Structures are given as C-alpha cells and as structure tokens.
Amino acid sequence: MMQTREPIAVIGTGYVGLVTAAGFAELGNEVWCVDIDRTKIDALKRGEMPIYEPGLTEAIATNAQRLHFSTELGPALEHSRLLFVAVGTPPTYSGDADLSAIHAVVDAIPASAGQALVMKSTVPVGTGAAIRRELDRTGKREFSYVSCPEFLKEGTALDDFRHPDRVVIGDLGDWGGDAVAELYAPLDAPLVRTDIASAEMIKLAANAFLATKISFINEIANVCEETGADVLEVAKGMGLDQRIGPHFLRPGVGYGGSCFPKDVSALKQLAGNSGYHFQLLTAVIEVNELQKRRVIAKLQKHLGSLVGKTITLLGLAFKADTDDMREASSLVLAARLQGSGAHVRAYDPIAEHEARRLLPGIELAGSALEALQGADAAVLVTEWPEFSQLRWSEVARVMRGRLLVDGRNFLDGNSACAAGFTYEGVGRQPLGGT
Ligand SMILES: NC(=O)c1ccc[n+]([C@@H]2O[C@H](COP(=O)([O-])OP(=O)(O)OC[C@H]3O[C@@H](n4cnc5c(N)ncnc54)[C@H](O)[C@@H]3O)[C@@H](O)[C@H]2O)c1
Secondary structure, eight states: OOOOOOOEEEEOOSHHHHHHHHHHHHTTOOEEEEOSOHHHHHHHHTTOOSSOOTTHHHHHHHTGGGEEEESOSHHHHHHOSEEEEOOOOOBOTTSSBOOHHHHHHHHHSOSOSSOEEEEOSOOOTTHHHHHHHHHHHTTOTTOEEEEOOOOOOTTSHHHHHHSOSOEEEEEOSSHHHHHHHHHHGGGOOOEEEEOHHHHHHHHHHHHHHHHHHHHHHHHHHHHHHHHTOOHHHHHHHHHTSTTTOSTTOOOOSOOOSSSHHHHHHHHHHHHHHTTOOOHHHHHHHHHHHHHHHHHHHHHHHHHSOOTTOEEEEEOOSSSTTOOOOTTOHHHHHHHHHHHTTOEEEEEOSSTHHHHHHHOTTSEEOSSHHHHHTTOSEEEEOSOOGGGGGOOHHHHHHHOSSOEEEETTSOSOHHHHHHTTOEEEOSSSOOBSOO
C-alpha cells in the first residue's frame, strides 16, 4: 500500500520536467504539469511523448492517474506547495544563460502564502539570490526558494532519477529545503544540503569538469594520431587510476547537447562578469569547436576537394538514445561539409523530425543503407547500436567510395577494412586503404 505523498507541480514539460514528473508520479506523488506550449500539452494529454527518452512513454502511461497536464498555472498552484521549475535556460548570443523563461514563471505566480519555488533549471550563480529579492519586492515574501539542480543524462534519464548519484538542495534554512529533502527521501540518495549559491555552482562546475575531461582526452587523441599511440589503450591505462576514473575518457567529434556547451559557456561568462578570466574553460570550448572540424580534414586528406562529393552522416543526435539535436556536432559538421561544396546525406533512427527542422539543406534517408547509396564517404557521428550491425561487404556494394570516418571509435574497423574500406577513427592510426 503506497503512502500518501505530497502533490507537486512541475513547470516546463521538456526533458527535465517530464522525467521529474514521471519519476515522482512513480513514487506516488500527484503531479500537476504546466507548459506554455499548447501543442506539447495536448500531445501529453493524448498520451503522446513530445520527446524521445527510453522508458518515458511507459512511465507516464503507468502513472497516468497521478499526472495532470495543463497550460494553466492555476490548478498546479491550487493543489501543490512545491513548484518545481524546469523551463529552458538556453544560451544568449553572448554566451550568458537566457533566464527569460524563469522570470516569466516568477512573474506569473501570484502572491500567495506557503509555496516554494524549487529551481531544477540550470542557472548562473546568483540567480536564486536575485529571485529571492524579486519575490520579496513583489509581495511574494511568503514564498520559499530552493535550488535543486538536475543531473540527469538524456538516454538514461529515468534511471538517473531513480538512482541519483546525489541530490543537491540549496536553501535559506526555511521549510522549503526540508520539504524537498523529504520528497526525495525514498530514493535514498546521498544528500548535499548547502546554500543556494553553492548548489547553483555545483551544477555548473560538475558539467564544466566533465566537458574539460572530454576536451582533454580529445587533445590526447589528436596527439596520439601524430605520434603513433592508440588513444583507446591510453584511456584504458589512464582510467584504471582511481584518481582519474574511466568515465568521459572517450574521444570523439566533440561534446554537444543541450547542457555542456551552454553550461560551460555560462560559467565562463559568469566568471568574466565577476571579473575573473576562466582561462581553462576558454581552452575547453576552443578545443571542442576545433574537434568538430577535424572530421573535415580527415575527409579532405583522402578525398581532396569535397566539391560535388556525397558524404553520408550516420547519426545526427548529439548522442545515442535521444532525439535531442541541440548543439549536436552534426550541425557544425553538416554546415562545414555544405560550405565545402559537398552533398550531405544523413540517417538517424530517432532524430529525423528534429533534423528536418534544424538541417533543412541536407538529404534525409529512411535507413542507413539508403543513406549510403552512392556516397563517397561515410562519417559515423552518433553511436546508435544499429550502426554496429552494418555489414560492410553490403555497404561496399552500395557506396561509390571506400572511406569510413568513425567519429566515436564505435565501429569495427577491421571488418570495414576487410570489406575494402579505409577506416579513420579518432586518436588511432588509420586502417587499410591507400
Ligand atoms: N536536458 C537535460 O539533459 C538537462 C539535464 C540537467 C539539467 N537541465 C536543465 O534543465 C532545464 C530544462 O532543460 P530541458 O532540456 O528540459 O528543456 P526543454 O527545452 O526540453 O524544456 C523546457 C520546457 O519549458 C517550457 N516553458 C518555457 N517557458 C515556460 C513558462 N513560462 N511556463 C511553463 N513552461 C515553459 C517549454 O515550452 C519547454 O517545454 C534547463 O535549464 C537545462 O539546462 C537539462
């Protein structure tokens, strides 16, 4: 018999909002979900998911009786004390975080007693303090404010909700922090109770550190290519050192997605706005941008000019198991290839809808083999499992050229070589070919 749990509201039903809502509904909480996007809310009411996240459709369907979707804040405010804010904080042109959606939520809540704003969205340090001042100034003094940053990973988001490495709660010592801690208690996760500014910084610093690890191994990979070392061996040897650990030591085409690029840039800007030049992050960002372009150099090394060449991108999402293409390396790659005069063709098993929106100039195919028909070269961008099942002898029959650039070291280079391909991974010596 499930204990009666506190009803909550989730404002913003994107990746974070929906996973938070489904996760708490699974724990037995009634969840009132609000979004300004009517199309999204209408779809959710019909049981259709606006995003691809493994297990989410099932989790929402199983707990449908505890989930309510609306474009109106009213019912959410009426039924819940804890208002989780999970609206987007995309980058502005300057690289700062755009907090307009957050301010819209703060403006929209009426002055009423006894509620808490629980910030899930990733925000610059100082945002909580500014919102606290705004609440006080606008007669919403009774509102509690809690920072509770989100660490989920797209692709495994529900599992991350159910088994978080930690739950971080930053508060001012009033009732809100305790209420959020109680809400998360059944997950039995390590709890970090701290002040609001530190909670905000934990999120930014964690993402900046992971991005730094990626840029670091990408640079090691680039040096491996010049010196004859194999980055996979190097990463294995490094990762066994417990002080380093094996995670985020996989070189590739640069990090992308809706979090790392914007959060690294927001932390760099935050430091700059505070009078501190964060040199390391400047380099991390630059390395990442250059890494996306190294694929072009590899194609040119083998094909010469790319004018008129057909290049197939295998995968477009920023990583496997998501349809998210925000800041995906494929966007830069496709643009650079088109800029070099190539014809770009692509296939992604899930992100096709996003691709049509974000990459209108490229040709999208319905399968990997269709995308590879007549291509001069193939570039693996996203490590979708189905690409590891490709039979290279079959691929060789449909492609015009014999060049395979594996942007993730994901494919079996030896099998590709046996079928006559030249295989270029990342941080390793090329196999086969001329
Ligand atoms: N996606 C991730 O992997 C991830 C992980 C950790 C943290 N975060 C952070 O969580 C936040 C949300 O990210 P996301 O990926 O879920 O974003 P998203 O773009 O998928 O979803 C944001 C949702 O908020 C809605 N929205 C915007 N303004 C609104 C308003 N005034 N009222 C109600 N709804 C509104 C949008 O319509 C959209 O549905 C961001 O700050 C992000 O940095 C994201």
